[in-house]
Each structure stands twice: as structure tokens, then as C-alpha cells.
Amino acid sequence: MKRLILAICILTLCAAVFVQAEQVEWTYPIDATILEDRLNLLVLTNNDNLLGSDFVPPRLVDLRLRATNRGMQLRQEAAEALEIMFNKASENGYTLYVKSAYRNYQTQNTMYQNRLDKYRKDDGVVAYPGSSEHQTGLAVDILNYAWTQQDGMRPEFSQTDEAKWMKDNCAKFGFILRYPEDKTDITGIIFEPWHFRYVGKEVAAYIMDRDITFEEFHEEYKGAIAAYEAAGGDFAAYCEHLRQLPEPIELNQGDNGDSEVSLFYQVP
Numbered sequence: 001m002k003r004l005i006l007a008i009c010i011l012t013l014c015a016a017v018f019v020q021a022e023q024v025e026w027t028y029p030i031d032a033t034i035l036e037d038r039l040n041l042l043v044l045t046n047n048d049n050l051l052g053s054d055f056v057p058p059r060l061v062d063l064r065l066r067a068t069n070r071g072m073q074l075r076q077e078a079a080e081a082l083e084i085m086f087n088k089a090s091e092n093g094y095t096l097y098v099k100s101a102y103r104n105y106q107t108q109n110t111m112y113q114n115r116l117d118k119y120r121k122d123d124g125v126v127a128y129p130g131s132s133e134h135q136t137g138l139a140v141d142i143l144n145y146a147w148t149q150q151d152g153m154r155p156e157f158s159q160t161d162e163a164k165w166m167k168d169n170c171a172k173f174g175f176i177l178r179y180p181e182d183k184t185d186i187t188g189i190i191f192e193p194w195h196f197r198y199v200g201k202e203v204a205a206y207i208m209d210r211d212i213t214f215e216e217f218h219e220e221y222k223g224a225i226a227a228y229e230a231a232g233g234d235f236a237a238y239c240e241h242l243r244q245l246p247e248p249i250e251l252n253q254g255d256n257g258d259s260e261v262s263l264f265y266q267v268p
């Protein structure tokens with residue numbers, strides 16, 4: 001009997017906590033499960049947030065796209081989105097080339113040391129090892145043909161039709177222009193009209209529509225989660241609850257369901 005009463009008490013308590021958590025409304029315009037970021041697609045990498053020398057992204061795949069060099073790789077999510085973007089660009093008359101994609105820590109370290117040896121100081125052109133987005137496997141440098149024939153990349157690339165098209169359309173494919181012209185004081189990086197970062201369609205649309213940086217977005221959504229918890233909500237429990245809701249019915253019969261596969265793999 002005692003056990004039964006205890007069990008009822010625990011159940012009542014659980015229900016009360018659950019109801020309490022349910023009462024706090026999630027009002028931020030992006031779905032909580034996207035911000036929970038179980039696949040680490042929103043990883044922020046800059047001088048204040050360094051990746052370790054042992055950080056290697058999951059599921060790197062070879063790119064099957066026009067590129068200036070062989071052996072280019074990206075995380076699968078970014079690679080698939082980039083192929084669609086390149087195809088769409090071609091349909092619109094723009095021919096794009098991958099200049100640089102995934103770079104491991106060691107490569108970045110070598111590039112950085114070479115630059116130091118050459119100029120005897122950190123001139124900000126090559127990112128400090130661990131601070132480069134290219135180590136995430138989610139960032140890619142893209143040029144047009146004329147610029148692949150030149151040495152170096154400069155902000156004037158933004159004047160080309162290809163750069164303008166990419167800036168206007170990247171969000172449709174889940175990419176953001178990571179280092180905008182008027183935000184260098186926030187990003188700490190010069191204007192790079194060739195550097196695109198995969199974050200997923202919802203987040204990309206949000207960032208590009210509002211003309212904010214990835215740094216500002218991080219501050220904003222982490223503030224939203226903190227406010228939700230300060231109001232008595234349990235963010236992790238809320239995400240768990242959302243995940244347990246029945247799957248929406250897929251109306252598109254032509255979809256073979258491959259896009260769902262990514263939900264089941266583990267981030268190391």
C-alpha cells in the first residue's frame with residue numbers, strides 16, 4: 001500500500017512538473033528542435049570559440065562539383081545542399097567553382113605557420129588554427145571562372161554576377177554569407193563574398209532576411225533559450241516532447257525518404 005501511495009505521489013509530481021513546463025510558451029521564431037542542434041550544424045567557430053586539434057566532423061563526403069583542386073570534401077548535409085545550389089546556379093547561367101572546402105586542423109596550422117614565416121606577423125589573412133570554419137566541414141569558398149585564374153581572393157569578387165547571385169540565393173539552399181561587408185567588427189574577419197557556411201534552410205533564411213551575423217544569431221537564440229528557462233521552462237524536456245509528437249504525414253509521394261536518415265546518426 002505504501003508503495004502504491006509513493007508511486008501515485010511520484011506520478012502526480014511528474015505530471016505537475018510536466019504541466020508547469022508545458023505552460024511556458026516557446027515564442028522564438030525558429031523551432032526549438034533546430035536550435036537544440038543535435039547534429040552540430042550550428043557550431044560557432046571564431047577566435048573566441050576554437051575547435052580542438054582533434055575535432056573532425058562526422059560524415060565527410062567527396063564533392064562531385066567543379067573545383068580548382070581534387071579531393072574537396074564537406075559534411076554530407078552541406079555537400080548535398082551545395083550540389084543543388086550549383087545546379088540551380090547553372091540553370092540560371094552562372095558557373096561556380098569550389099575553391100576550398102573542408103580543411104583539417106593540421107592543414108590550417110601549416111598554412112598559418114607558413115604565413116607567419118613569410119610576413120613575420122599574424123596579418124589576419126590566414127585564420128588561427130582551430131578558428132577556421134573550414135574545419136567544421138560546413139564552410140566552402142566559391143568563385144567564378146575568372147577568379148579561379150587569379151592569385152588570391154579579394155572583396156571585389158562581390159561585384160561579379162556569380163557573387164551577387166550567391167548572396168541573393170544562398171539561403172534557399174541552407175547557406176549564409178558568413179562574413180558580410182559591414183559586420184567585420186563583429187565577425188573579426190574581412191568581407192569574404194566567396195565564403196559560405198551551411199546552417200540549414202530555416203536558420204539561413206532567418207539570418208539572411210534579417211541581415212545579422214552568425215555571432216549575433218547565436219547570442220540571440222541562446223538568449224531566447226535562457227529566457228525560456230528563466231520563465232520556468234525546461235528546454236531539453238520541451239525538445240524531447242516535440243520529438244515524440246507523431247511524424248507529420250508526408251504528402252510528397254515522390255520523396256524516397258532519404259532526407260530522414262540524418263535524424264538517426266550519432267554525433268561523436
Ligand SMILES: [Zn+2]
Pocket residue numbers: 100134139140141194195196
Ligand atoms: Zn573560406
